[in-house]
């Protein structure tokens with residue numbers, strides 16, 4: 001593989017000029033393009049994924065996002081191997097981050113979608129995949145990492161909302177599923193960030209301050 005040029009400039013909020021996050025493993029996906037001119041990044045879409053479904057670890061997700069998934073490797077891969085999809089980030093069960101698309105670019109994660117009456121969420125969103133299933137609880141390390149990356153994104157882009165894929169594509173998508181604890185994410189984001197970033201479906205609302213130590 002050809003070496004890419006070093007990321008320019010110092011990370012601001014952990015991101016370089018193009019939107020690559022320091023500390024995340026970089027696996028560049030070809031399934032991305034430029035965002036429409038003049039469109040601000042205001043939304044984070046949280047997804048859940050595991051390949052094969054319910055199995056964690058391995059490289060199948062990275063293979064899917066880089067068009068290298070072997071359709072013969074698992075019966076469930078046949079139907080998805082030809083998809084051209086990506087997300088900006090994957091947060092693994094242990095909290096490790098993989099980045100596939102620069103945050104400044106458009107990843108292909110939401111599909112046909114709508115948020116607050118606006119269509120084509122990919123244009124103005126960041127897609128973050130949590131390795132998991134709709135039913136099994138996501139890990140503490142995943143919540144901590146997700147809160148951290150949302151805070152960093154919000155320091156750089158005018159992020160207003162965090163929504164689930166199921167919120168922007170209701171009836172079509174169920175991820176990140178009932179196992180995704182929205183109130184927990186809102187708590188972890190903290191009052192300062194939560195004042196600006198709303199977590200869709202968080203029944204706790206802005207609420208009282210979290211107890212110290214959280």
Ligand SMILES: [Zn+2]
Pocket residue numbers: 046047048109165173175
């Ligand atoms: Zn999804």
